[in-house]
Amino acid sequence: MRKCVLLIGCLWMGLGQAGAQNRGLELGSGAADGPDTSYYKSFRGSLIPRFFFSRNYSQLHFKPGGGLPEMHYHANTPLNFGVGIAYRYFSFSLSEGLGFLQSEGRKGHTKSFDLQTHIYRRKWTFDALAQFYQGYYLSSPNLGPAEGRPYYLRPDMRLRMVGVTAYRILNDRRFSYGSGLGQGGLQQRSAGSFLLGGNVFYTAINADSALAPRKVDSAYSDAGIRKMHLVLVGVGLGYAYTLVYRKHWFLVGSANINLNANFSREIGDGVRKARAGLSHNFIFRAGAGYNTPKWALSFLWFTGGINAEGGYSHYTYSLQTGSYRLIFVRRFATNRRTKQMLQE
Numbered sequence: 001m002r003k004c005v006l007l008i009g010c011l012w013m014g015l016g017q018a019g020a021q022n023r024g025l026e027l028g029s030g031a032a033d034g035p036d037t038s039y040y041k042s043f044r045g046s047l048i049p050r051f052f053f054s055r056n057y058s059q060l061h062f063k064p065g066g067g068l069p070e071m072h073y074h075a076n077t078p079l080n081f082g083v084g085i086a087y088r089y090f091s092f093s094l095s096e097g098l099g100f101l102q103s104e105g106r107k108g109h110t111k112s113f114d115l116q117t118h119i120y121r122r123k124w125t126f127d128a129l130a131q132f133y134q135g136y137y138l139s140s141p142n143l144g145p146a147e148g149r150p151y152y153l154r155p156d157m158r159l160r161m162v163g164v165t166a167y168r169i170l171n172d173r174r175f176s177y178g179s180g181l182g183q184g185g186l187q188q189r190s191a192g193s194f195l196l197g198g199n200v201f202y203t204a205i206n207a208d209s210a211l212a213p214r215k216v217d218s219a220y221s222d223a224g225i226r227k228m229h230l231v232l233v234g235v236g237l238g239y240a241y242t243l244v245y246r247k248h249w250f251l252v253g254s255a256n257i258n259l260n261a262n263f264s265r266e267i268g269d270g271v272r273k274a275r276a277g278l279s280h281n282f283i284f285r286a287g288a289g290y291n292t293p294k295w296a297l298s299f300l301w302f303t304g305g306i307n308a309e310g311g312y313s314h315y316t317y318s319l320q321t322g323s324y325r326l327i328f329v330r331r332f333a334t335n336r337r338t339k340q341m342l343q344e
Contacts, residue, residue, distance in 0.1 A: 034173070035122065035172065035173050035174070035176075036173050036174050038188070038189065039173075039174040039175070039176075039187065039188060039189045039191055040174070040175075040176040040179050040185055040186060040187045040188060040189075040191075041185055041186045041188065041293075042176075042178075042184060042185040043184060043185055043186070043293065043331055044184055044185075045333075045334055046087075046331040046332055046333055046334060047085070047086075047087050047331070047332040047333075047334055048085065048086040048087070048183060048184075048329050048330070048331050048332075049083070049084070049085045049329065049330055049332075050083070050084050050085070050086070050093070050183065050327055050328060050329040050330075051081075051082070051083055051327070051328045052081075052082050052083075052084070052093075052095075052325055052326060052327040052328070053079060053080065053081055053082075053325070053326045054079075054080050054082060054095065054323060054324065054325040054326075055077060055078070055079050055080065055323065055324050056077055056112070056114045056116070056321075056322070056323045057074070057075065057077055057321065057322055057323070058074075058075040058077070058112075058114075058131060058133050058159060058319075058320075058321050059072065059073065059074050059075070059319070059320045059321070060072075060073040060136065060157075060159065060205060060317070060318070060319055061073075061316075061317070061318040061319075061320070062211065062212060062315050062316075062317060062318075063315060063316040063318070064212070064216075064217055064220070064313070064315050065314065065315075065316075068216060068217055069140070069143060069216060071138060071140075071143060071212060071213075071216060072138065072139045072140065073136040073137065073138060073139075073154065073157065074107075074136060074137060074138075074139050075110040075112065075133050075135065075136055075159075076107045076108055076109060076110045076135065076136075076137060077110055077112060080095040081095060082094055082095025083095075086183075086184075087334070106149075106150050106151060107137045107151055107153075108135050108136070108137045108151070108153040108154075108155060109135050109155070110133060110134065110135040110136070111133070111134045111135055112131070112132065112133045112134075113130075113131070113132040113133075114130075114131050114132075114133070115128070115129065115130040115131070116128075116129055116131075116302070116323055117129075118181065118182070118302065120176075120177040120178030120181055120182040120184065121177075121178070122169070122172050122176070122178075123168065123169055123172045124166060124167065124168055124169065125166075125167050125169060125177050125195070126164065126165065126166050126167075127163075127164065127165040127283070127304075128163075128164050129161065129162065129163050129164075129201075129304075129321070130161070130162045131159060131160075131161045131162075131321060132158075132159070132160055132161075133158065133159040134155070134156075134157070134158045134159075135153075135154070135155045135157065136153075136154045136157045136159075137151045137152065137153050137154065138151060138152040138154075138213075139151075143213065143215065143216055152213055154207060156207050156208040156209070157205070157206075157207045157211070158204075158205070158206045158207065159203070159204070159205055159319070160202075160203070160204040160206070161201065161202070161203045161204075161319065161321070162201070162202050163199060163200060163201030163202065163203075163232075163306075164199065164200055165197065165198070165199040165256070165283060165304075166197045166198065166199075167195040167196065167197030167238060167256060168195065168196045168197055169193050169195060169240075170193050170194045170195070170196065171191065171192065171193035171194070172193070174189075174191040174193075175187075175191040175192055175193040175240065175241075175242065176242075177240060177254075179242070179250075179291065180242050180250050180252035180287050180289070180291070180298070181252060181285060181287055181300060183296055183298070183327065183329045186247075186291055186292070186293060187242045187244055187250060187252075187291070188244060188247050189244055189247075190241075190242060190243050190244045191241070191242060192239060192240060192241030192242070193239070193240055193241075194237065194238070194239055195237060195238040195239060195240060195254070195256060196236075196237055197235070197236065197237075197238075197256070198233075198234055198235040198236060198258060199232070199233075199234055199236070199258055199260075199281070199283075200232070200233050201230075201231070201232045201281075201306055202229075202230070202231050202232075203228075203229070203230040203232070203306065203319055204227070204228070204229045204230075205227070205228040205229075205317070205319075206226065206227050207226045207227075208226065209221075209224070209226055210223070210224050210225055210226055210268070211225060211226060211228065212225075212315075220313055220315075223268045223269060223270075223271050223312065223313070224268040224269030224270075224271070225266050225267070225268035225271060225310075225312065225313060226267065226268055227265075227266070227267035227268070228264065228265070228266055228267075228310060228317055229264065229265045229267070230262060230263070230264045230265075230306070230308050230317070231262065231263045231264075232260045232261070232262045232263075232279070232281070232306055232308065233260060233261055233262075234258040234259050234260030234261065234280075234281065235258060235259060236256055236257050236258030236259060237256070237257065238254055238255050238256030238257065238283070239254065239255060240252070240253070240254030240255075240285075241253060241254070248290055248291055248292055249289075249290055250287075250288065250289060250290075250291055251287070251288050252285070252286065252287045252288070253284075253285065253286045253287075254283075254284070254285045254286075255282065255283070255284050256282065256283040256284075257280060257281075257282055258280060258281050258282070258283075259278065259280055260278065260279050260280065260281060260306075261276070261277075261278060262276070262277055262278070262279050262308040263275075263276050264276075264277075264308045264309065264310060264311060264317070265311065266310045266311055266312045266313060268312070271312050273310070273311035273312035274311050275308075275309060275310065275311030277308065277309060279306075279307050279308050279309075280307075281304070281305055281306040281307065282304065282305055283302075283303070283304040284301075284302070284303050284304070285300075285301070285302050285303075286300070286301045287299065287300040287301070293331065294330065294331055295328070295329060295330045295331065296327075296328070296329050296331075297327070297328050297329075298326075298327050299324075299325070299326050299327075300324070300325045300326075300327065301322065301323075301324050301325075302322050302323050303320065303321070303322030303323075304320070304321060304322065305318060305319060305320040305321075306318070306319050307319070
């Protein structure tokens with residue numbers, strides 16, 4: 001089942017992994033509306049197998065205020081090994097958890113269905129997230145667990161989150177988002193770009209009983225608040241930059257900050273309180289590696305977070321998700337043009 005889910009998810013990722021740049025890359029460096037090919041090249045016409053290790057993570061943070069301790073719930077996710085292949089706008093990957101490297105069993109078990117699609121086009125970057133997690137534990141051993149247990153486990157706690165982001169790359173002639181993060185090109189000279197865009201997210205946190213343990217907050221537990229729903233819509237800006245050393249070594253990083261209108265609702269025993277407000281959220285990306293026309297090795301990190309205040313409890317609820325990935329790719333020419341580029 002896990003293999004099928006991951007295959008479906010990675011097929012959904014096809015637009016992003018193989019299509020890092022659009023067809024305008026075939027214009028020369030002197031074209032007024034095309035990219036400057038002395039800064040970056042695209043290899044979207046090549047066949048790109050890849051091998052990777054990855055780990056996704058999901059964290060829920062509850063901040064009650066009033067001197068009560070903060071609660072940090074973590075999903076217990078394994079390290080995965082995967083293989084994949086990309087060509088033009090089609091890509092798929094298959095990964096499997098490495099059981100012998102799984103996190104401690106005493107932290108419980110997490111069931112997850114996690115899709116993270118990151119599409120790096122020439123002028124735009126898109127993210128599409130769909131995360132369904134069940135099973136969390138409190139990272140602080142002294143909060144909530146019954147006697148004799150090291151962690152407070154919540155196998156009944158569930159997260160449902162879907163969202164999309166879109167950002168316009170203003171300096172698309174000289175900066176390529178996909179070269180460092182999508183393995184679809186080669187950034188040959190250092191460059192950066194401002195980003196303009198926004199995001200939309202829907203999040204639901206549910207459990208069979210109160211989300212906070214009675215040992216931490218008895219009033220919250222008595223209210224039986226077991227559901228928190230959140231809709232968030234916002235606009236933002238950011239900046240991305242790739243530092244290139246000797247044409248092949250690279251460091252890439254970007255940060256996006258958004259201002260959002262959010263609508264939250266807490267649901268419990270006789271409680272159904274909604275609240276509208278303003279909040280901010282962020283998206284960070286970073287990567288480092290070695291990139292050549294024929295192969296590339298890179299370590300990538302993506303993380304994002306959203307937050308809102310509950311209308312009844314006035315808790316601050318925060319969600320942070322992300323992934324780490326170590327990737328090796330090998331490019332093979334499929335036509336005369338890509339063969340010439342890969343031999344340069």
